[in-house]
């Protein structure tokens with residue numbers, strides 16, 4: 098009976114949507130956070146030609162909530178509200194009539210930092226897309242006390258109220274940095290939270306922990322669209338302060354490849370659906386990625402060094 102039910106389940110229930118994150122457009126002073134308008138147009142043309150549906154994040158979230166098909170859905174998110182997006186990115190989105198989700202760095206916009214949009218320009222962007230919050234002071238949230246995180250968030254919310262008269266329900270972490278403590282505080286204010294862990298989105302993605310794929314430099318969007326969720330069950334990362342002692346979980350694959358920042362990739366055998374990897378590796382950097390991969394399927398976790 099169970100087999101019959103599985104047989105009739107539509108395949109799109111297993112499909113993945115992709116959310117991209119970009120920052121600057123045609124600002125070649127900052128190659129790691131920049132995309133050229135030429136490449137952006139090429140990517141958009143590729144998506145349209147191949148029947149991808151480009152929607153706002155809130156449209157995608159609605160579909161996930163209602164368990165609707167999200168196959169071939171793509172979202173463009175833009176962090177930091179840089180002027181270079183307003184000047185060089187917005188005209189492209191207008192030209193192709195596709196929406197986007199812009200996460201506003203509210204202090205930079207309020208206090209008119211040189212490289213950033215004004216509230217007037219943010220308002221103009223809202224006509225063609227939608228807005229989310231990207232903190233007040235763009236802090237490293239995990240380095241702040243609970244009280245300071247709440248203060249920063251409240252200031253961002255107040256700025257939205259003052260300048261635009263509403264508060265979005267979406268938030269993107271500055272630098273994509275968070276841990277469980279940060280997440281639980283931000284989640285009290287925002288139901289929808291984006292990180293910057295490379296991964297796709299499925300109907301099971303928790304809305305307070307949404308992965309996004311960065312597009313910068315000469316990134317190949319066709320390749321990024323092949324990324325799907327590996328979906329390791331009960332993934333455990335066991336640490337002793339800043340040493341990764343063990344990574345284990347359940348997965349129905351013969352083997353997986355595991356990556357830790359500054360350690361590199363290692364092949365790990367899966368036995369009877371279970372793997373256990375004991376790297377005994379001490380973290381070298383503040384921000385570390387742990388990636389579990391099998392072909393194009395990946396799960397990514399962020400581990401911040403405790404300091």
Ligand SMILES: [Zn+2]
Pocket residue numbers: 176177231235270271272
């Ligand atoms: Zn940012």
